[in-house]
Amino acid sequence: MISVPSSSLQPPSLLCPAADVFAQRAERFRHLATGHSLGSWLTWLAALCQTQQHALDTRKATPHGENLLDDAFGIIRPLAATLDQSPALAGLDDAALRVSLQSAYQYACEITPIANWNIVDLFAAAALQVAGTHHALQQTPADVPQSAHCPCCGAAPVGGILMAGDGKAGVRYLECSLCSSRWHAVRARCTLCDSSGVVNYLGLQGHHPAVQAETCDTCHGYIKLYSQLKDIHVDPVADDLATLALDVLVGEQGFARGAPNLLMHEGEAVLAH
Ligand SMILES: [Zn+2]
Numbered sequence: 001m002i003s004v005p006s007s008s009l010q011p012p013s014l015l016c017p018a019a020d021v022f023a024q025r026a027e028r029f030r031h032l033a034t035g036h037s038l039g040s041w042l043t044w045l046a047a048l049c050q051t052q053q054h055a056l057d058t059r060k061a062t063p064h065g066e067n068l069l070d071d072a073f074g075i076i077r078p079l080a081a082t083l084d085q086s087p088a089l090a091g092l093d094d095a096a097l098r099v100s101l102q103s104a105y106q107y108a109c110e111i112t113p114i115a116n117w118n119i120v121d122l123f124a125a126a127a128l129q130v131a132g133t134h135h136a137l138q139q140t141p142a143d144v145p146q147s148a149h150c151p152c153c154g155a156a157p158v159g160g161i162l163m164a165g166d167g168k169a170g171v172r173y174l175e176c177s178l179c180s181s182r183w184h185a186v187r188a189r190c191t192l193c194d195s196s197g198v199v200n201y202l203g204l205q206g207h208h209p210a211v212q213a214e215t216c217d218t219c220h221g222y223i224k225l226y227s228q229l230k231d232i233h234v235d236p237v238a239d240d241l242a243t244l245a246l247d248v249l250v251g252e253q254g255f256a257r258g259a260p261n262l263l264m265h266e267g268e269a270v271l272a273h
């Protein structure tokens with residue numbers, strides 16, 4: 001019998017985002033848009049993610065700065081320009097863009113609502129994701145403690161993900177809403193209040209079996225859980241926006257959403273034409 005040191009059986013506590021995370025997400029949005037009642041919105045978000053990938057690829061060679069918001073500030077106008085949306089930002093000075101970035105960052109970290117969420121806030125949030133992912137890709141792997149917030153950038157998770165393969169099958173990670181890093185979180189424990197009390201799982205019958213809402217009877221909050229075991233291509237950002245019907249269902253049962261999605265705000269979609 002070969003003895004394996006117990007430490008090698010532990011799943012890694014932190015997983016870096018993939019270098020092509022936005023391209024993969026764009027592909028997932030395109031897939032989910034097919035035949036979906038919100039298809040045109042999801043297709044537009046696919047284009048936004050593709051633009052984020054381009055922005056990340058062009059930054060890869062440069063070292064990131066100390067400040068996430070400063071880095072994001074340099075990305076927001078080129079991001080909008082690539083999508084032919086420069087006019088949306090034309091009347092705004094730099095100070096206004098920085099206010100938008102600060103609001104989007106606070107939304108990501110504390111789920112603080114943004115007043116009058118609009119297309120500028122969406123580009124600010126998308127730019128923050130690029131800057132955050134750029135930071136996360138340059139981090140050195142480290143052991144991180146269990147936490148409700150991202151050990152890399154401090155943002156709240158967009159949801160949980162049950163992994164497949166690589167010795168991590170069935171292990172739950174939380175995925176950062178801002179930088180897409182994933183960190184290990186034990187299962188059957190509420191992410192929002194850390195209660196090990198009653199955690200239930202609700203899904204949309206017959207639709208999207210890989211997506212469930214993990215509800216907590218202690219704090220009456222929920223986050224969504226995405227299972228790679230049921231769909232290997234599941235993406236916590238894209239699949240979240242394709243399953244808003246689940247949020248309605250869970251909301252009707254008295255549970256409050258406890259996870260930000262930076263491409264959406266309080267159930268409100270923004271679509272530029
Ligand atoms: Zn993060």
Ligand SMILES: [Zn+2]
Pocket residue numbers: 190191192193194195216217218219220221
């Ligand atoms: Zn709870």
